[in-house]
Amino acid sequence: MKYSYTTYFAEIYDEVMKNVPYQYWFRYLKDILKYYKCQPNKILELASGTSNMTFNLINLESVNTITALDLSKAMISKAAEKLEYRTLNQKKFEKFNLIKNDDNYQLQNSSRSLKIKFSVQNMIDFSFAEEFDLILSFFDSLNYLTDIDQLQGCFDNAASSLSESGLFIFDMNSIGRIKTIAEKSFMIEGDNYECFWEDIVNEKENLWQVKLKICPDNDQLPCFEEVHSERGYKIKTILRLLKHSGFKAVDVYNAFSFARGKNNSDRLYFVAALDENRLQNNEGQLKKIYYSTKNRIDYFLVSLRYLF
Numbered sequence: 001m002k003y004s005y006t007t008y009f010a011e012i013y014d015e016v017m018k019n020v021p022y023q024y025w026f027r028y029l030k031d032i033l034k035y036y037k038c039q040p041n042k043i044l045e046l047a048s049g050t051s052n053m054t055f056n057l058i059n060l061e062s063v064n065t066i067t068a069l070d071l072s073k074a075m076i077s078k079a080a081e082k083l084e085y086r087t088l089n090q091k092k093f094e095k096f097n098l099i100k101n102d103d104n105y106q107l108q109n110s111s112r113s114l115k116i117k118f119s120v121q122n123m124i125d126f127s128f129a130e131e132f133d134l135i136l137s138f139f140d141s142l143n144y145l146t147d148i149d150q151l152q153g154c155f156d157n158a159a160s161s162l163s164e165s166g167l168f169i170f171d172m173n174s175i176g177r178i179k180t181i182a183e184k185s186f187m188i189e190g191d192n193y194e195c196f197w198e199d200i201v202n203e204k205e206n207l208w209q210v211k212l213k214i215c216p217d218n219d220q221l222p223c224f225e226e227v228h229s230e231r232g233y234k235i236k237t238i239l240r241l242l243k244h245s246g247f248k249a250v251d252v253y254n255a256f257s258f259a260r261g262k263n264n265s266d267r268l269y270f271v272a273a274l275d276e277n278r279l280q281n282n283e284g285q286l287k288k289i290y291y292s293t294k295n296r297i298d299y300f301l302v303s304l305r306y307l308f
């Protein structure tokens with residue numbers, strides 16, 4: 001794996017991703033959790049980056065501990081910096097007091113006490129002393145595991161860290177999307193940097209690479225380059241690996257709906273459980289249709305926002 005998410009990119013990540021509809025993703029996640037009657041106390045988020053989803057997870061009332069794991073120390077530092085800043089400056093966090101203890105944070109108000117822990121670890125090989133009842137990963141982070149053994153390692157560790165009745169929910173770019181990404185290059189102009197972006201697709205290897213060259217608006221500072229690599233996997237391969245790790249039930253959805261995911265869906269959501277009957281404990285077919293329709297309309301409205 002080539003080195004990526006260095007300090008330079010971590011610094012501009014949120015600006016580059018400013019159009020990513022995290023809040024909408026969170027609404028979809030909430031519907032998945034409701035559908036599967038999941039009220040998690042302890043959440044582990046894999047490849048949490050600068051914690052754009054982690055901070056949404058705070059809104060799940062049942063949660064009392066969120067552990068955010070990422071390989072990049074720079075991304076985790078940015079996340080911790082944002083948490084401290086927001087607790088002091090933003091309305092949403094106003095109701096909480098923040099107590100810091102090394103890499104652990106305690107958010108406290110009159111009715112709730114919530115721990116947020118940051119952990120720099122590799123998701124192919126992580127371990128925790130505690131178990132989680134929900135493990136999550138978003139924004140095609142698992143596609144960064146470009147070797148099948150790495151993906152297996154990640155699933156093995158997720159299985160060992162999940163409680164028996166817990167859920168492992170993650171999204172991935174489908175193999176169909178990875179193969180059909182248009183090769184292009186463009187420039188993103190920030191307030192104090194320029195970022196040259198180049199998409200390269202190796203259709204045969206199901207591999208998408210993004211080459212970034214980030215140049216600060218300061219002649220004294222050098223430009224910095226990094227490469228991001230994502231591999232697409234067939235659904236049946238992912239299901240086989242999950243099964244091998246001990247996941248006995250898996251539902252696969254076309255993202256932002258509850259329709260069955262296919263290899264040519266754009267983004268896929270996987271819901272995996274260790275207990276073979278766990279996914280049958282759900283709100284039923286009518287609710288599934290309701291959530292699916294609701295999320296498709298929501299998706300349409302979110303897309304319109306980016307057209308105009």
Ligand SMILES: C[S@@+](CC[C@H](N)C(=O)[O-])C[C@H]1O[C@@H](n2cnc3c(N)ncnc32)[C@H](O)[C@@H]1O
Nearest residue numbers: 005047048049070071072122123138139141144
């Ligand atoms: C596209 S970003 C997504 C970040 C975050 N999930 C979000 O939604 O903004 C991919 C993230 O995966 C992390 N990552 C890549 N490979 C990893 C690995 N082997 N273990 C842990 N994190 C990894 C990167 O550091 C980066 O933060």
